[in-house]
Amino acid sequence: MAIERTLSIIKPDATRRNLTGKINAKFEDAGLRIVAQKRIHLTPAQAGIFYEVHKERPFYGELCDFMASEPVVVQVLEGEGAIAKNREVMGATNPADAAAGTVRAEFAESVGENSVHGSDAPETAAAEIAYFFSGLELVG
Numbered sequence: 001m002a003i004e005r006t007l008s009i010i011k012p013d014a015t016r017r018n019l020t021g022k023i024n025a026k027f028e029d030a031g032l033r034i035v036a037q038k039r040i041h042l043t044p045a046q047a048g049i050f051y052e053v054h055k056e057r058p059f060y061g062e063l064c065d066f067m068a069s070e071p072v073v074v075q076v077l078e079g080e081g082a083i084a085k086n087r088e089v090m091g092a093t094n095p096a097d098a099a100a101g102t103v104r105a106e107f108a109e110s111v112g113e114n115s116v117h118g119s120d121a122p123e124t125a126a127a128e129i130a131y132f133f134s135g136l137e138l139v140g
């Protein structure tokens with residue numbers, strides 16, 4: 001398995017509850033290295049571009065408003081098979097379905113407010129990292 005990078009977001013429901021450190025500990029315990037990280041406050045339009053793939057879904061407006069409701073922490077995680085590994089650490093989209101010990105099982109409030117985002121494939125990881133970070137900000 002190759003060394004990969006993936007885009008992670010600690011969402012507003014988690015930053016509001018001061019969970020950034022606890023979530024980062026789960027990433028680091030799983031062998032994922034945080035090679036870039038910053039706290040930002042998205043506008044609804046910026047969230048809308050990020051989640052454009054979901055624009056036809058009924059929850060799109062609610063999702064964009066939620067992502068812009070409070071600051072988020074955007075980060076790049078690096079490691080062996082980082083994209084799939086991060087999805088494992090995150091757990092299923094709906095916390096009711098998430099395996100014990102995952103971020104979403106422990107911290108997510110609902111399917112909509114589910115604490116973390118993680119890229120789902122190499123192509124989306126590359127595009128999502130480039131949306132938030134310049135090459136100079138990625139310190140391997």
Ligand code: DAT
Nearest residue numbers: 059063092093111112113114116117118120
């Ligand atoms: P994931 O974040 O696990 O990749 P996704 O890409 O299918 O899940 O959806 C993106 C986000 O949209 C998800 O984290 C929360 C929101 N969402 C998905 N399904 C939803 C639903 N049924 N109701 C409300 N929000 C939903």
Ligand code: MG
Nearest residue numbers: 117118119120
């Ligand atoms: Mg997704």
